[in-house]
Amino acid sequence: MPENAEVPEAGQGQDVMRFNPTEQNSGEVKIPFMIKFDEYVEGQTYQGYTAISIRNYGVSGDASMLQEPVTNEIAQLVGLPATDTVYTGFRFNDEEETLYVVSELVNQEYLDSYFENSNGVLYKAELGSTLNYEGEDPSLYSESFTQQTRVNDADLAPLIKFMRFLSESDDATFEKELPNYLDVDAFATYLAINALLVNTDSMIGMNNNYYLYYDDVTAQFTILMWDANESLAKLGGSVTYDVSLTNTQQGRGGGRGGPGGGSNALLTRFMANATFKALYEEKLVEVYEQAFATGAISDVVEKYATLIHSVNDDRSLVDISTYDQAVEKIKNFISQRKEYLQTLELFIK
Secondary structure, three states, X not given: OOOOOOOOOOOOOOOOXXXXXXXXXXXXXXXXXXXXXXXXOOOOOEOOEOEEEEEOOOOXXXXXXXXXXXXXXXXHHOOOOOOOEEEEEEOOOOOOOEEEEEEEOOOHHHHHHHOOOOOOEEEEXXXXXXXXXXXXXHHHHOXXXXXXXXXXXXXXXXXXXXXXXXXXXXXXXXXXXXXXHEOHHHHHHHHHHHHHOOOOOOOOOOOOOEEEEEEOOOOEEEEEEOOOOOOOOOOOOOOOOOOOOOOOOOOOOOOOOOOXXXXXXXHHHXXXXXHHHHHHHHHHHHHXXXXXXXXXXXXXXXXXXXXXXXXXXXXXXXXXXXXXXXXXHHHHHHHHHHHHHXXXXXXXX
């Protein structure tokens, strides 16, 4: 979001949506929500979007709600596709307006924005999707991947072929041919961002919240980020999170066993290869320099905190004392993370 952006008011410029959200047993609103503007009116969009995701704090409460906006802005800063996010005042029915994060979705419109050929096939990885090859039957992957585009036109065949390659190729073939299957530069950057910002609710931890886009012209996959609202160690990890990505995968066993499903086949082989590990370390340094060494990540936090303060007196979107405490916690984490990283040989000049 631009520095001079405003937080739009709920219902601004349109009728306020009446909504009956699913409630938890506690009576609190269960989030996140997805609003599909074309659900009942074919072709209807809002500001060019057919759907948006609305969420506030994720698994555990955090009044700052900085994790996803900060992580995505850093990803975009270093040249990696990431969903645009914005803060908004949002209210359900007659409840008080409160602060939420709105995110665009990874869908066809998103592909149109980032890829020259956007007519390939998009797959969403579900929790515990390890990219382990289970066989040729597509039904074996029904709980691991959901096809998002070209449904009934394309299928899982390209993805199954990729997983078979990960499983069956010898080390020399893997190193030589992986770039034919995967944008390895983008993947190394993806890993570096998630490791440095301690986003364990991703491939590097829970085997979760990533997409695979298959470009059917180049026959190459790109790993795409998604839903980083547990970043900055909110779901796990700490300021000393291991950037070597050794023993960082959660869960045990193959397939989808355990909360994270065990080791990810792509991540494991990628990091075990000296050439690709060196590329990853190169991206670690690049992201560190652009995000931490320059102070850019702290500037992003300050920008968003200033934005919320600028509207809160009139809107009361947050309890400002609670919000400021949460922001200070984020600032401290970033500062301590930077101090830790500066002790690692990789980042010592």
